[in-house]
Amino acid sequence: MKKNILAALAITLAGFLSIQNASAHVGWVGRDLMTDATSSTVNPNGSTTYVYDRGNVTGNWGWADGLTGALAPNPAFNDQGDSHRVRFTKFYLGTTSFVDLTVKAQDFSRNTADNNTVTRLGDLNPGFSIYSGSGTLNNPLNPATNVYEAWRDHDLVPQAVHDWAVNPNAAALGFEGSFNANGNITMGNNNGQINTQVFTGHLASNSTGNSVSLSNLVLGPGWYSVVVGGSLLDGIEYLTNPAATHDPNIVAGTTFPYLGAHAVLDNQIRGFGVELTVRPVPVPGAVWLFGSAIAGLIGFGRRKAA
Numbered sequence: 001m002k003k004n005i006l007a008a009l010a011i012t013l014a015g016f017l018s019i020q021n022a023s024a025h026v027g028w029v030g031r032d033l034m035t036d037a038t039s040s041t042v043n044p045n046g047s048t049t050y051v052y053d054r055g056n057v058t059g060n061w062g063w064a065d066g067l068t069g070a071l072a073p074n075p076a077f078n079d080q081g082d083s084h085r086v087r088f089t090k091f092y093l094g095t096t097s098f099v100d101l102t103v104k105a106q107d108f109s110r111n112t113a114d115n116n117t118v119t120r121l122g123d124l125n126p127g128f129s130i131y132s133g134s135g136t137l138n139n140p141l142n143p144a145t146n147v148y149e150a151w152r153d154h155d156l157v158p159q160a161v162h163d164w165a166v167n168p169n170a171a172a173l174g175f176e177g178s179f180n181a182n183g184n185i186t187m188g189n190n191n192g193q194i195n196t197q198v199f200t201g202h203l204a205s206n207s208t209g210n211s212v213s214l215s216n217l218v219l220g221p222g223w224y225s226v227v228v229g230g231s232l233l234d235g236i237e238y239l240t241n242p243a244a245t246h247d248p249n250i251v252a253g254t255t256f257p258y259l260g261a262h263a264v265l266d267n268q269i270r271g272f273g274v275e276l277t278v279r280p281v282p283v284p285g286a287v288w289l290f291g292s293a294i295a296g297l298i299g300f301g302r303r304k305a306a
Helices: 285-305
Strands: 039-042 048-058 087-093 097-106 108-110 117-119 126-132 185-188 194-205 211-219 222-230 269-280
Touching: 048 087, 048 097, 048 222, 087 269, 097 126, 097 222, 108 269, 126 211, 194 211, 222 269
Parallel strands: none
Antiparallel strands: 039 048, 048 108, 048 269, 087 222, 097 211, 097 269, 108 117, 126 194, 126 222, 185 194
């Protein structure tokens, strides 16, 4: 049965957490849904649809692993997910807009540098969440050319103490990762800058199909992150090891290693594409009339003064 999850949740700012440098990072190189789109089409209603086919993600459970609270597969373990098992993308709105967003599985991903395609598994069961903001300012100038490159503004290093891929003892501290699928994400970069991407309340998933969508969202101007991953629950470590001790390297009751009670096939790279449709919210007619009236009064006043 097709399973879709849509939720609007209250937003609370995440506290600033201690930062440790880490070699792994989350970046947005080639992942701007507009400027890195393969194509864009202006529609009759004035909207623009961007087709992005450069997505890939490792595994088919990373998004679901990041669900917390009442949406967590097992509420006993709200330890967030491994940020390396989801893919961060971004887009920018210059004005308040209606936004439609579809994420779908595909059996390839396209390289940003040469536009060639690479074969991927096409069986992703997608889930995604939308956040306001897309990282901290970090080296916006290319050191070789001294030219501004937008992706350098958006480079995050996961909280090392909360990411088991960086710190094997993270589970002992109560976290296996930095990714929160239904809450704020706080990270810092190698420069020690901290930033919180604020969960907008918009998320969707499909655990049996290969496509999921949200429509008619109204988002204000600014940067947004769309974080995509797999929505399968099978094999998430805390589903198969609901013991009091929570060690991500030991999965009780299964012969599979963590990453996570999955067969080797489940750890391979899946492709995904995104269709983003944006239409600026029109200014109400009454506002235009009000503006015209003000302009008329100003003109009348000037003539009278003359």
